[in-house]
Amino acid sequence: MATRKKVTEEVKEAAKKVSDKAAAEKIEVKKTVRAAARNTKAKAAENKEKAAAKKADKQEVKAAVSAEAKDVKDAAKIEAKKKTAAAKRKVKEAVAPAAEAVKKPVAKAKAGKVNLVFESLMGGAVTPEQIIDLLPKEATDAYVKIEENTIYWVGKNGEMGSVEIW
Secondary structure, three states: OHHHHHHHHHHHHHHHHHHHHHHHHHHHHHHHHHHHHHHHHHHHHHHHHHHHHHHHHHHHHHHHHHHHHHHHHHHHHHHHHHHHHHHHHHHHHHHHHHHHHHHOOHHHHHHOOOOOOEEOOOOOEEOHHHHHHHOOOOEEEEEEEHHHOEEEEEEOOOOEEEEEOO
């Protein structure tokens, strides 16, 4: 029976070696799994950081493009305002003579070429320019009565008065 004991001990020893080897393998597998998990977590964190950096870069580029677009838009508005103002000035300059001509009554425009002199029966004479010089600044309408030697006037605010011609 010595052999049976020997075989049993050998089997136990072999079983212990297998068990130890299995435990060692189990430990190695755990180490490998844990290392892989750490590496995966590190890679995930790194990828997350890279994604955040990319997103930040993208937002910076978007903000820069937006700011540049705003600057271009503002510059275009300013340029448009300048061109509009210049065009308005040109229109005013072109229309001004016509507006002045419209302001003058037709009779006054025709009479502007004639030298008018009003004479009284007593021998006094006066021109339209002299009549205007005699009127106060607030006068808007004037009525000349040569035979009475008087200019009756009406002012802007309804005031009235008269002035002697000679």
